[in-house]
Amino acid sequence: MSVTVDPKKWSEGRVVELYPWAERLYSLRVEADIEPFQAGQFGRLALVIDNELVSRPYSFVNAPEERPLDFCFIVIPDGTLTPRLASLRPSDRVWVARKGAGFFVLNQVPEGKHLWMLATGTALGPFLSILKTPEPWQRFEKIVLVHGVRTRAELAYQETIQHFRQAHPDQFQFFASVTREICPNAFHSRIPQAIESGALEQLAGIKLMPEDSQVMICGNPAMVKETVALLKSRGLTENLRKQPGQITTERYW
Numbered sequence: 585m586s587v588t589v590d591p592k593k594w595s596e597g598r599v600v601e602l603y604p605w606a607e608r609l610y611s612l613r614v615e616a617d618i619e620p621f622q623a624g625q626f627g628r629l630a631l632v633i634d635n636e637l638v639s640r641p642y643s644f645v646n647a648p649e650e651r652p653l654d655f656c657f658i659v660i661p662d663g664t665l666t667p668r669l670a671s672l673r674p675s676d677r678v679w680v681a682r683k684g685a686g687f688f689v690l691n692q693v694p695e696g697k698h699l700w701m702l703a704t705g706t707a708l709g710p711f712l713s714i715l716k717t718p719e720p721w722q723r724f725e726k727i728v729l730v731h732g733v734r735t736r737a738e739l740a741y742q743e744t745i746q747h748f749r750q751a752h753p754d755q756f757q758f759f760a761s762v763t764r765e766i767c768p769n770a771f772h773s774r775i776p777q778a779i780e781s782g783a784l785e786q787l788a789g790i791k792l793m794p795e796d797s798q799v800m801i802c803g804n805p806a807m808v809k810e811t812v813a814l815l816k817s818r819g820l821t822e823n824l825r826k827q828p829g830q831i832t833t834e835r836y837w
């Protein structure tokens with residue numbers, strides 16, 4: 585029995601590259617014909633597994649007009665899709681949803697002076713996509729990107745980040761938080777602890793406060809929950825359709 589894949593929903597993509605950053609951490613670069621999407625949104629990747637089309641959401645790391653499409657993923661050892669994604673080779677077929685989706689985009693973020701972007705693991709992706717567009721640089725005076733990982737090798741896309749640093753030396757700051765290794769120039773605590781202790785703000789030289797901050801948080805649901813609770817205790821509120829606030833989130837599972 586063969587699976588019928590709806591060509592209106594799915595584009596037949598071809599793998600350009602599977603780039604390994606660290607054990608289990610990859611970037612999958614794909615050529616596929618998809619509709620325009622907004623920076624910060626996610627696409628869907630799918631493979632036929634046991635006669636079924638299995639799909640999962642993955643954030644675009646590339647800017648909307650940039651090709652190939654770029655997705656960063658971590659292999660979940662007993663996961664359904666990710667071990668198969670990690671065995672793809674150049675020119676292999678992978679299905680890509682034609683439409684991007686999601687509201688983790690800058691036009692959902694109200695005005696502010698400072699933009700804080702807090703990511704764990706592969707959730708760095710949507711921030712890089714956003715930072716590759718002109719909008720954040722036009723809208724915010726200061727942008728602070730924080731990437732929380734377990735090991736130094738998981739600090740992916742350092743060249744891209746270095747490029748933002750060089751292009752916007754007074755506007756952009758990057759901080760890493762590496763929890764399972766001692767790494768020079770990185771916090772050795774999780775993101776919520778780096779906020780709670782005041783260490784992040786001290787290094788950034790600006791305060792996380794409701795008057796001038798917008799905070800986007802993406803990734804591990806435990807980190808998102810803890811950080812939101814911490815920010816709420818400082819008077820920031822969640823950014824909802826009906827009631828704009830300062831905290832915009834996306835959870836990966």
Ligand SMILES: Cc1cc2nc3c(=O)[nH]c(=O)nc-3n(C[C@H](O)[C@H](O)[C@H](O)COP(=O)(O)OP(=O)(O)OC[C@H]3O[C@@H](n4cnc5c(N)ncnc54)[C@H](O)[C@@H]3O)c2cc1C
Nearest residue numbers: 626640641642643656657658660663664665666706836837
């Ligand atoms: C909006 C959105 C965007 C996403 N973007 C990305 C992305 O850019 N990169 C990415 O790697 N994943 C991303 N994910 C997660 C992704 O969709 C899959 O859940 C993940 O790749 C596991 O798929 P799987 O079939 O191998 O595992 P499954 O068999 O579906 O097992 C799922 C379980 O794996 C665990 N899990 C899922 N993701 C992670 C993770 N990143 N780290 C640790 N444990 C995890 C959770 O316990 C989850 O319940 C995103 C999820 C959402 C909702």
